[in-house]
Amino acid sequence: MPMEKSFDAAAREPALYDAWEKAGCFVAGAGAKPGASAFSILLPPPNVTGFLHAGHGFNHTLMDILTRWHRMKGDDVLWQPGLDHAGIATQLVVERQLSEQGIKRTDLSREDFVAKVWEWKATSGGKIVEQDKRLGCSMDWTREAFTMQGAPGDPSPEDGPNFHDAVIRVFVDMYEKGFIYRGKRLVNWDPHFETAISDLEVENKEVPGHMWHFKYPLAGGATYTYVEKDEDGNVLFEEERDYISIATTRPETMLGDGAVAVHPSDERYAPIVGKLCEIPVGPKEHRRLIPIITDEYPDPDFGSGAVKITGAHDFNDYEVARRGGIPMYRLMDMKGAMRDDGAPYAEAAAIAMAVAKDERTLGEAEADSVNLVPDDLRGLDRFEARNAVVEQITEEGLAVMVPPTDPRLGEPAKALAPEEGGERRLDQLTPLVESKPIMQPFGDRSKVVIEPMLTDQWFVDTDKIVGPALDAVRSGEVKIIPESGEKTYFHWLENIEPWCISRQLWWGHRIPVWYGFDLHANGFRDDEGDGALDEVELGRILSSDSLSNGELKPHCAADFDTVKSRFGDLLDDLPTPLNHARVVEVESRDNALHVMAKSLADYAVSQDPTQLVYPVWRDPDVLDTWFSSGLWPIGTLGWGDDDQSFMERYFPTSVLITGSDILFFWVARMMMMQYAVVDQKPFDTVYLHGLVRDAKGQKMSKSIGNVVDPLDLVEKYGADAYRFNNAAMATMTGTIRLDEKRIEGYRNFSTKLWNAFRFAEMNGALEMQGGARPETSHAVNAWILGETGRARDAVDAALAGFKFNEAADAIYKFVWNVVCDWYLELSKPLFSSDDAALVAETRATLAFVLDRCLALLHPMMPFITEELWAGERMLAISEWPTEGASDLVDPAADAEISWVIALIEAIRSVRGELNVPAGLKVELLQIELDDAGRAAWAANAEIIQRLARIETLTEASELPKGALTIAVKGGTFALPLAGIVDVEAEKARLAKTLGKLEKDLGGLNGRLKNPKFLDSAPDEVVAETKALLAEKTDEKQRLETAAARLAEL
C-alpha cells in the first residue's frame, strides 16, 4: 500500500507513544549495552497542581532529546519523573474548591483537610503527566515519584519512593548535625496565607506611595540648635528645635518604635544623641519615650537623616535593633491587623517605658506579649490604622508643616484668586506628605503586601552547609552552563541568608520535633532535697507562668517512639514522682497545660505516680516545599532504603536541566543539601535556560492574555514540530520566543522528510535493509555517504556540548538541503538507469542514508521517525549511528560531486538572472575545461543535463558573440542564447560579478602582501587564502575574457 501524502501527527503520535510504553522503551536501562555507563537525569518536579506550560514544554523537550540520544547510544539511561506537592499552591487550590461548597479549611480538622488534599490529588492532580506523554517525553513512568509520597494520609504509600521518610530522615540528620535551629526571627509573613515565606517568594514592586514627615518631640520639652551646613561648612539654616524630624512610609509602625537612630557622623543631631524623645501618637497620658541612638544604617543625606527603628516590622530596623539592643514590639496579628490581645495599652506602655528608661529588661517571649497598639486602634487593618495614625498626629500638630509651594509636595495646588472663588492662603502651611514611588514586597502567590513579622521559625543554618556547594562549582566538580550562571550562583551563595524552612500550613511534611515543658529549668525546687516532691513543690510547677510562657524542651526524631524515650530519659533525672510520669502526645501547648494540671491534681488525690503523665506535642508547622524538593536527587533514588541499587547506578545524576529562574530556589539548595546529607554532588552538570516568552518577547502572563498553550501547538502542528522548534531555540544565551510561524516551518520540514520516504518507496528503496553501509561505485552514492558521516559528527558534537540549536540546525540542513535538495535529485537518473547493479547500489545507499536521517533526527522528532522506521527493534532503542566522516568520506567523490553541484548552480543562476525560460532546454558550450572537469562531466553528464536543463554539450574553441558565460573551477562554459537574452543584462551581470571579485581580491592581496600576516597567521589560513586568491583570480580572468567578447558586439 503506497504511503499517505503526509504524516497525520494528531492521530499517530499518541499511538506511537503507547507502543513505546508497551515495549518498555523508557524503563530504566532499556536498550542499554552490557557494561554501559549510566546517564541519569532528574525531571524538575512540576507542581502537582500544574499544567504543562511553554516553560515545561521547552524544558522537558531538551531533557527528552538528551535522554533519547543517550538511550540510543546504548547508555544505561534513567529519566526520573515525579511531582512536587507544592505546599501553598496546592493548599490554595483545595481551599478554593472547598469554599465553593461553603467550607473553610478551619472548619475541618487538620487530618480531614489533608485527606481532602489527597482526594483532590487522586482526581485532579498531576494532569501534566498525560501532557508530557503527548509531548513524547521518555520518562520512566514506573518510577514516578511524589514529594509527599508516604506521608501520613497518603492512600497509596507504596506507589513510589517513600519520599516522606527521606525528608524526615534528612531533617533529623541535619538537626543532629547542628545545621537546623529554631528561633524568633524577622521573616516575610504572608497575611493572606498566614505563613512565613522565603525572600525568594517575595516580589518587590514599585508602587505609588507616600512619605510622611513627623515631629518626635524631645522629652521634657528639651531643645537644641538645629544647624545645616553646606560642604564648606557655611551655615545654611539654623533654628531652635524641640523635636527631631522623622520621615516614614509606614506610619502605623510608629507604635512599635524602639528608638530613633542617626548616623554617628551627623553633627546636626549630635547634641541630642542619648536623649529621649516621644512617639507622637497614642493617648497623651501614656506617651512612650524612646532613646535617640547612633547607628551606621541611617543615611544622613536621605530625608531628615534620622530614622525611626521598628525592629519587629522592618528588616533594616531589625538589624539596627539587634545591634543596639533595642526592644522589638510586634504590632500585628497573623492576618496583618493591629493586635487586639494582651493587657490594655496603658499597662503595655508602662512596661515599654520602664524598658526605655533601663529600669527593666524583657525576654523574647515577654517582649512578644507586650501589645503596644493603643486601645482605639486595636483590631484595625494595618492600612486603616495607617490612616488613623496620620490623622491623629496631624490633628495634634506634630506633622512637619511646609508652605503649599514646597516642591516635595509635587504639583502645587493651583491657588485660585479670591475673585475666582478661591482663598488666598499662601501663608498657610500644609503637612509635608510626599507622593513618591516606593518599593513594596508582595507575596508571589497571594499578591498581598508582605509584612515583616517577628515569629518563631525553623531555619537552616546555611553558613554551615554552603561551603561544599561553593567549592564544587569553583573546582569544576559541578559545571554550570552557560558560564554566566556560575557567577550568579557564587554571588548568591556568597551572600546567603539563613533559610527559613517552616511554613504555617497544613499540607506538607510536618516538622518532626516535639516539645515538652522544661521542668528542669523552671517550676520546681526540691526544698527538702530528699529527691521527692511534696504537694507544695508540685503546686509551684503549675502556678509559675513558665508553663505558659517559658522555654520548652524540644526533641527531634523520625518517629514518636524515639521522641518518647528521649523525654523519658529526661524525666528520669527528676525527683519522684515526676520521674514516674508517662510521656503522652497531645495536640498543642494549651492541651498540654490542661493535661498536666489535671494529672498533677489527680496525683494529689491518688498519690499514684504511675498515673502521672508528661504531655508533649508536635510542632504544627510543615517544611518549606523547597526543603523537600532540595532532596529530589537522593529522595527519588531510594536513599536510606534497603535497596541501594538505584543510588549506586544513577547517583550522582548526570545533568540537571532547568530554568535559570530557579537557580537559587532549587539548584543551589540541592547542592547544599546533597553535600550536607550524603557529602556528594547531586549532578555533574547544570544546564540553565531562560524564560519562554511570546513571539513579541513579552513574558507570558494570564493578565496580558498572551499565554500560549503548548498543547494547542502540538495539536495543530504535531509534537515533533513543536519539539524541533524548542531545540532550535535552545541557544546558550538567548531568550526563547515562541513563534508559531517557525513551528509551522518545522512541520513542513517533517513533511519534507515524509516525502523523501515516498520517493524512496516509489524507487524500491524501502525494501532494502538500511542498516549496513553499502558498497558504492558511483560518486553520487559515495559522496552522500560522506555527507551522512559529517551530519552524524555535527549532531553528536552539538549534543555533547548541549548545543541543541546546532544539533537541530545540522540535521535540518542535512535532511533538507543535502539529502532532499541534492541527493534525491542526483539519484533520479541513477534509478532510471539500465544498469541493474547501479540501481541496486543506489537503492541501498538511499536506504542507508534515510535510515541515518531517522536515527539522527529521532531525539528531536521521535514520532515521525519512529513511524517511518522499519528496523527490527523500535527506533527509540535502536543503535545511534557510529560511523562518522572519518569512516565515510571519499575525497575524490566529494570533489567530483562538489564540482557537479557548483556547475549546476552556476548554470541555474545565469538562467534565472537573465530570465531564460525555466522550461527551455538549452545547448551548452564547453569553451575550455581541465581534465578533472572533463572526467566529472563524463561521469555525471546525464545528471547535469537533467538538473540544469541542458539539451546538448558541444565543445567550442571560443565564446560565440552574445553568449552567457559560466566560469567554474577549471573551466569555462557558455550558453549561446544571443537571440533570446538581453546583451545589456548579461553585461551588467558580468560587471557586477567582476566588481565583487575585485573587491574580494583586493582584500586577499592585501593580506598576502603583508609580511606580518605571512609571519603570524597560522599556515592553514595562509594556504587557504592563497588558494582562494588563485581561484578568484582564475575566475576573474575567465569573466574578463567574456566581458571583452561581449563588448565586441
Place this chain on the structure above:
RNA sequence: GGGUGAUUAGCUCAGUGGUAGAGCGCUUCGUUCACAUCGAAGAUGUCAGCAGUUCGAAUCUGUUAUCACCCA
C-alpha cells in the same frame, strides 16, 4: 544603587580571532509522477557608537548609549 546579559538582514535569532549566516517575510519564475506543508533564482547588513589590542575584530579590552532580567 549593585549584579548579569543583550544590541547582527524588514521580523525572530545563530555565529567566542581568518572576507557575515539561518528561518520567516519580500521580489521574479515554475505545478513532467517525493513534496505547492513544494522547487529554482534574487535582493537586503557602517554586526549600537567611540577608543584600544592584533597582521587581521561581529568576536578580545575599555568606554558611552539603549534595553532586559535578577538582587537591594
